[in-house]
Amino acid sequence: MLEKLKKAADRVFNVKIVNGKPIPVSIENSSTDTKEMEKILRQIHGELKSQKRELETIRLSATSDIMQAVSAFHSRQVMSLRESLNVLATTDKSLARFGDGEFRLMQLSDFNLRFQPNSPDLQSALREVFTSDNENLLIGFPQLFRDAHWSGVYQELWPNLKELVISSQSFANAHMTRPQAFSVLGDEAVRLWRKVWEGKKVVFVTGADSRFELIPELFDNLAGHEMVLSKSVDAYSDLTRLTDTLGDTNADMVLIALGPSGTILASKLADLGVRALDIGHLPNSYQNVFKGAQRPESIPVTRKS
Structure with missing residues (x-):
């Protein structure tokens, strides 16, 4: 062929040789x-x-055996999108989410994200969050997908990840902050998210030059807000300052969009009695579904200067 x-x-094609390589110069x-x-x-x-x-x-x-095991775990221990949002809307629980990036950082010492280099300390901190027994902290586990990407993730990581899973623990659905929540639940997802912070004073934590937006469709019902900026790259190195700064906040809650460091920060603040939600790409996810914008992962990590 x-x-x-x-x-x-x-x-x-008419072809001529340039530097030893055939180059097409015209078409008959x-x-x-x-x-x-x-x-x-x-x-x-x-x-x-x-x-x-x-x-x-x-x-x-x-991947059949692995995916069957993950599916069984998911059915037993991971809430639906609606259940997860209802818990946040009706309780004062905090949220720390895990996705494929957090799992790979936690388990693979040679894995790095372009905005977050890995380290033994970071891996240890992520494991501590994932195995947390804080009853006021929800741990978010990804929605179950069976495509090539996610079956590859679980084929690589599930054998070790399952050893960290506490059999009695219920996990939130981490995709409650992703486009899937708005695609599946529509306006109900918007209503439930807005109920979480309605009439509350909120501190937002995100990276300097972050693409995070306080879109009115989600956030125009706040009693007030302030912004705390961290590093756009290697925010984990800024975690001590952030924890000290936010540990005695007078705000009702802290909403965090800071990648894997946001997962850890939410847990640290929850341990200090501060309600903290790792909401990640939530505004971008809303805009993707309702406004036709790009998916969150297709948007640059930082704004163009």
């Missing part, structure tokens, strides 16, 4: 060769689709 494509391309007006090229490309496309289906079958078979 590739040889056929090469021969057709050689007929369609040959409808016959163009049709032949299109036919070959359609055949290649068909073969690639067939290979993709075969690879998907192999992936599902290879």
